[in-house]
Amino acid sequence: xxxxxxxxxxxxxxxxxxxxxxxxxxxxxxxxxxxxxxxxxxxxxxxxxxxxxxxxxxxxxxxxxxxxxxxxxxxxxxxxxxxxxxxxxxxxxxxxxxxxxxxxxxxxxxxxxxxxxxxxxxxxxxxxxxxxxxxxxxxxxxxxxxxxxxx
Amino acid sequence: xxxxxxxxxxxxxxxxxxxxxxxxxxxxxxxxxxxxxxxxxxxxxxxxxxxxxxxxxxxxxxxxxxxxxxxxxxxxxxxxxxxxxxxxxxxxxxxxxxxxxxxxxxxxxxxxxxxxxxxxxxxxxxxxxxxxxxxxxxxxxxxxxxxxxxx
DNA sequence: TGACGATCGATGCAAATGCATCTATATAGA
DNA sequence: TCTATATAGATGCATTTGCATCGATCGTCA
Numbered sequence: 001x002x003x004x005x006x007x008x009x010x011x012x013x014x015x016x017x018x019x020x021x022x023x024x025x026x027x028x029x030x031x032x033x034x035x036x037x038x039x040x041x042x043x044x045x046x047x048x049x050x051x052x053x054x055x056x057x058x059x060x061x062x063x064x065x066x067x068x069x070x071x072x073x074x075x076x077x078x079x080x081x082x083x084x085x086x087x088x089x090x091x092x093x094x095x096x097x098x099x100x101x102x103x104x105x106x107x108x109x110x111x112x113x114x115x116x117x118x119x120x121x122x123x124x125x126x127x128x129x130x131x132x133x134x135x136x137x138x139x140x141x142x143x144x145x146x147x148x149x150x151x
Numbered sequence: 152x153x154x155x156x157x158x159x160x161x162x163x164x165x166x167x168x169x170x171x172x173x174x175x176x177x178x179x180x181x182x183x184x185x186x187x188x189x190x191x192x193x194x195x196x197x198x199x200x201x202x203x204x205x206x207x208x209x210x211x212x213x214x215x216x217x218x219x220x221x222x223x224x225x226x227x228x229x230x231x232x233x234x235x236x237x238x239x240x241x242x243x244x245x246x247x248x249x250x251x252x253x254x255x256x257x258x259x260x261x262x263x264x265x266x267x268x269x270x271x272x273x274x275x276x277x278x279x280x281x282x283x284x285x286x287x288x289x290x291x292x293x294x295x296x297x298x299x300x301x302x
Numbered sequence: 303t304g305a306c307g308a309t310c311g312a313t314g315c316a317a318a319t320g321c322a323t324c325t326a327t328a329t330a331g332a
Numbered sequence: 333t334c335t336a337t338a339t340a341g342a343t344g345c346a347t348t349t350g351c352a353t354c355g356a357t358c359g360t361c362a
Contacts (some may be wrong), residue, residue: 004274010286011278012270015176017293018277022173023219024298025166061340068174073319075342097327097340119163123155126169127162129295135161138292142168144280147175211311224349226312248310248357 029121036117039110042069043086044118046077047111050087050103057090057102086110180272187268190261193220194237195269197228198262201238201254208241208253237261 007015030041045067050058058066064074078101081087086107090100103111130138158166181192196218201209209217215225229252232238237258241251254262281289 004278005271007270007274007278008283008286010283010290011273014281014286014290014293015273015277017290018173018176020219021293021296022169025169025296028298068171071341119158120156122158122162122166126166126296127155127158130165130292132159132161134292135159135165137288139161139165139168141281141285141289141292142165142172145172145176145277147179222311246358
């Protein structure tokens with residue numbers, strides 16, 4: 001646990017598992033969405049944040065902070081969401097550069113349908129494999145790997 | 152932990168952390184490689200497997216099994232590695248469809264230089280943040296999320 | 303041996319990503 | 333006020349990914 005330039009075997013193993021398992025789980029969840037002809041996970045992430053934000057909406061840069069997507073990625077994702085009618089872009093009064101993104105009714109509906117599938121994936125892939133105690137332990141350990149440490 | 156269609160709050164939280172942390176860590180590791188003008192992580196994964204396989208090399212489909220990359224992805228990645236002289240493709244005697252991929256000296260050297268950076272990232276991002284005991288706990292919990300359960 | 307389905311690996315094409323840069327507005331400082 | 337710098341968001345271009353499919357060989361079974 002001390003600052004070193006060479007990782008310990010335990011660190012390498014944990015890293016390898018983290019990489020492998022997270023890729024597997026993402027792939028499974030994406031496949032489940034595809035099988036239901038639903039949009040990819042990235043759309044869910046954005047719709048979820050916007051749904052939580054409510055009628056006030058969010059600025060694109062706030063979405064970037066919350067979702068960790070790159071700026072150009074959000075810009076294009078929002079364009080797709082808008083052209084699908086899932087979000088709307090509103091001019092914001094006090095900043096001529098920006099806009100506010102608000103989820104539409106159709107967007108909420110899409111999010112709801114995605115959650116039916118996505119939530120089931122989470123339940124199956126994670127909830128069914130670890131007890132709530134173990135899940136809490138896992139969350140706590142992962143929490144200590146966040147950057148920055150808070151967030 | 153029972154089979155359910157709706158995930159528990161603990162499952163949702165663990166999932167969210169897993170998604171977020173793994174993305175952050177990958178991004179950090181990729182950035183470190185870029186900052187050293189080294190190839191991306193995917194190259195490391197392949198070179199690592201090939202280095203472990205030794206002079207016998209590996210068939211592309213074996214790389215697919217080990218790395219979880221898609222078939223077309225491996226096919227193109229190997230083409231890039233070959234054109235960079237990091238691997239060589241050998242005709243295999245007993246299967247006219249296939250080929251054997253072997254890492255070259257240059258490939259080993261590249262892998263070594265990548266590990267100097269990648270290993271340091273692992274040490275900093277994971278090894279420096281959790282004790283070996285906690286790392287083992289983390290590995291064990293993640294191990295129970297693998298698909299299939301073994302592997 | 304001949305036919306048929308399975309496996310190995312490559313590839314054309316469309317979509318998504320990454321990078322750098324651009325425009326426009328906002329803010330700070332002389 | 334005028335200029336310089338920073339921030340918000342979009343976009344052109346090259347690379348990579350994803351999907352479907354293809355050509356070639358293998359293995360099986362009649």
